[in-house]
Amino acid sequence: MANPIPLRTADNATPDAVVEVRDICKRYGDVEALRGINLQFERGKLTTLLGPSGCGKTTLLKIIAGLVPATSGQVIVNGRQVTGPGPERAFVFQDFALMPWATVLRNVAFGLELKGMPQAERHRIARHYINEVGLSGFEEKYPHELSGGMRQRVGIARAFSVNADVLLLDEPFSAVDEQNRRKFQEDLLRLVDKERKTFLFVTHSIEEAVYVSDRIVLLSPRPGRVSQIIEPAIDRSAAPDVIRRDKGYLDVVEEIWQGLRQYAE
Numbered sequence: 001m002a003n004p005i006p007l008r009t010a011d012n013a014t015p016d017a018v019v020e021v022r023d024i025c026k027r028y029g030d031v032e033a034l035r036g037i038n039l040q041f042e043r044g045k046l047t048t049l050l051g052p053s054g055c056g057k058t059t060l061l062k063i064i065a066g067l068v069p070a071t072s073g074q075v076i077v078n079g080r081q082v083t084g085p086g087p088e089r090a091f092v093f094q095d096f097a098l099m100p101w102a103t104v105l106r107n108v109a110f111g112l113e114l115k116g117m118p119q120a121e122r123h124r125i126a127r128h129y130i131n132e133v134g135l136s137g138f139e140e141k142y143p144h145e146l147s148g149g150m151r152q153r154v155g156i157a158r159a160f161s162v163n164a165d166v167l168l169l170d171e172p173f174s175a176v177d178e179q180n181r182r183k184f185q186e187d188l189l190r191l192v193d194k195e196r197k198t199f200l201f202v203t204h205s206i207e208e209a210v211y212v213s214d215r216i217v218l219l220s221p222r223p224g225r226v227s228q229i230i231e232p233a234i235d236r237s238a239a240p241d242v243i244r245r246d247k248g249y250l251d252v253v254e255e256i257w258q259g260l261r262q263y264a265e
């Protein structure tokens with residue numbers, strides 16, 4: 001697909017908006033998946049898309065990634081209109097999308113290999129992020145030798161290695177047990193804090209959304225529309241188990257549950 005088209009930023013844009021979604025609508029044939037979505041996403045912040053099954057969360061993420069075209073509307077990333085995938089956006093798939101025949105090191109370094117980066121340099125960067133996601137010692141293993149959670153970490157390390165500005169994470173923790181899920185949430189928060197990137201996250205878990213997010217966008221059932229935006233404002237200096245028992249945290253979880261329970265089957 002063609003290169004992004006330069007565009008003037010909207011006058012009412014959030015000052016540090018890296019991603020702007022303008023009036024996005026999406027139809028798959030007769031199915032209206034998304035209607036009139038307007039959102040902005042800032043650097044250094046993690047925004048979660050939350051909503052009933054089929055409300056278009058993955059579709060919105062894929063439109064931002066440039067993997068699926070919108071029916072109408074625009075996505076602007078760093079001031080340029082998205083017309084396809086680009087190196088400033090990395091998508092972490094639910095099913096990891098790892099190369100089964102390549103080691104962890106090669107999988108993580110693959111985006112850099114595609115860019116033509118010399119092996120020593122790309123391995124140095126890949127090893128750094130393998131360490132960051134807690135996979136040191138597994139560099140020479142193959143995907144089939146890893147647990148689902150470890151494969152997910154490989155996917156995240158790969159997304160970080162290419163140094164994308166925007167990380168699009170589609171239910172990255174869905175395939176792992178609760179214990180590992182909590183560990184990943186901690187790792188994710190550390191990476192958000194350290195890397196100053198723009199994170200868009202999709203989950204089905206209200207608790208997870210409240211725990212990791214600066215902002216939660218609640219979408220209505222299909223056709224997905226923005227129904228509410230919540231900023232949990234959790235004090236993350238406290239220990240994880242203290243946060244999870246904190247009244248402020250529990251109140252936000254309850255508020256979101258009340259908003260979504262009408263859609264529960």
Ligand SMILES: Nc1ncnc2c1ncn2[C@@H]1O[C@H](COP(=O)(O)OP(=O)(O)OP(=O)(O)O)[C@@H](O)[C@H]1O
Nearest residue numbers: 028031033051052053054055056057058059060222
């Ligand atoms: N390629 C496609 N062709 C036709 N319909 C599709 C396609 N992809 C998604 N849809 C439909 O569009 C709607 C939104 O799907 P999407 O996967 O984006 O929702 P979601 O909120 O991520 O769902 P879930 O929470 O179940 O993962 C659904 O009704 C889905 O069946």
